[in-house]
Amino acid sequence: xxxxxWDAHAAQRLAGEPPRRLPPPGxxxxxxxxxxxxxxxxxxxxxxxxxxxxxGCGPGHNTAYLASLGAVAVGIxxxxxxxxxxxxxxxxxxxxxxxxxxxxxxxxxxxxLDAVVSVFGAIGLAEPFKLLYACSRSLxxxxxxxxxxxxxQRTGAVPVNPRxxxxxxxxxxxxxxxxxxxxAPAAWVRALNRSGLxxxxxxxxxxxxxxxxxxxxxxxxxxx
Numbered sequence: 503x504x505x506x507x508w509d510a511h512a513a514q515r516l517a518g519e520p521p522r523r524l525p526p527p528g529x530x531x532x533x534x535x536x537x538x539x540x541x542x543x544x545x546x547x548x549x550x551x552x553x554x555x556x557x558g559c560g561p562g563h564n565t566a567y568l569a570s571l572g573a574v575a576v577g578i579x580x581x582x583x584x585x586x587x588x589x590x591x592x593x594x595x596x597x598x599x600x601x602x603x604x605x606x607x608x609x610x611x612x613x614x615l616d617a618v619v620s621v622f623g624a625i626g627l628a629e630p631f632k633l634l635y636a637c638s639r640s641l642x643x644x645x646x647x648x649x650x651x652x653x654x655q656r657t658g659a660v661p662v663n664p665r666x667x668x669x670x671x672x673x674x675x676x677x678x679x680x681x682x683x684x685x686a687p688a689a690w691v692r693a694l695n696r697s698g699l700x701x702x703x704x705x706x707x708x709x710x711x712x713x714x715x716x717x718x719x720x721x722x723x724x725x726x
Contacts (some may be wrong), residue, residue, distance in 0.1 A: 503696040505580045508560075508680040512583025514544040514674050515561070523589030526566040532650040533709035533718040534623055541544065542568065544703065545646050545723050547618045552616035552724040555640075557604040557633075557649075558623020562588025568619075569597035576600065577625040578607045578624075604628060608636040617646045626651035626682050630690070647699060648723075653706065654684045664689065690721055700722035 521603065530542035550572030556565045559577030561584060561670045568575040569592070576598045579585050588599045600607065604624035620626070625633060626649070650669075664685045672678060686694070692699050701723045705719050706716035 508581035509583040524591040526570040535709040554617040566592035620649035627648040638697040
């Protein structure tokens with residue numbers, strides 16, 4: 503199970519670095535390298551007071567950054583270990599963290615959202631259409647969905663079968679298998695349109711910046 507992998511990842515991180523407060527990052531990152539591509543401005547000009555949920559928040563860096571801008575930011579992750587890390591690092595910032603699957607949280611919390619974000623998180627790991635529909639249903643009118651996933655062309659060609667298995671190297675050097683959806687950009691656009699969202703941007707990001715192929719696919723959409 504994917505949650506077991508992330509629990510193991512979190513446990514190894516915590517064993518090597520005991521929980522401590524961290525300052526929020528100075529920028530929202532959509533790739534696995536800092537300073538590449540847009541930042542939080544793709545969510546709107548002024549995020550103060552906006553209700554934003556991050557699906558698959560991991561250690562909470564981006565949720566904490568959004569909270570530092572004055573957003574009512576909630577980070578969701580199905581891994582208790584990751585939520586423990588996020589709370590230990592950033593619980594003092596006003597950001598909230600909760601252990602839940604993305605679909606369950608969106609179904610149970612009936613309050614409308616101004617933005618939903620996922621950075622190599624739940625979107626791409628869970629079955630896409632049902633989760634995208636749940637995001638659409640949870641957003642206010644003109645609300646924004648923004649998510650980044652590994653670019654399907656990062657190895658040179660889009661996988662024939664979008665359901666793929668990827669080797670993840672854990673902090674202790676061992677490897678684990680993570681199942682994800684490697685859909686082509688056009689397939690993501692169709693799925694977003696079917697869920698009731700209007701696609702506003704498709705970004706092919708190279709991280710590192712001098713990579714020969716795009717490594718991150720960042721898509722933004724809004725609720726009409």
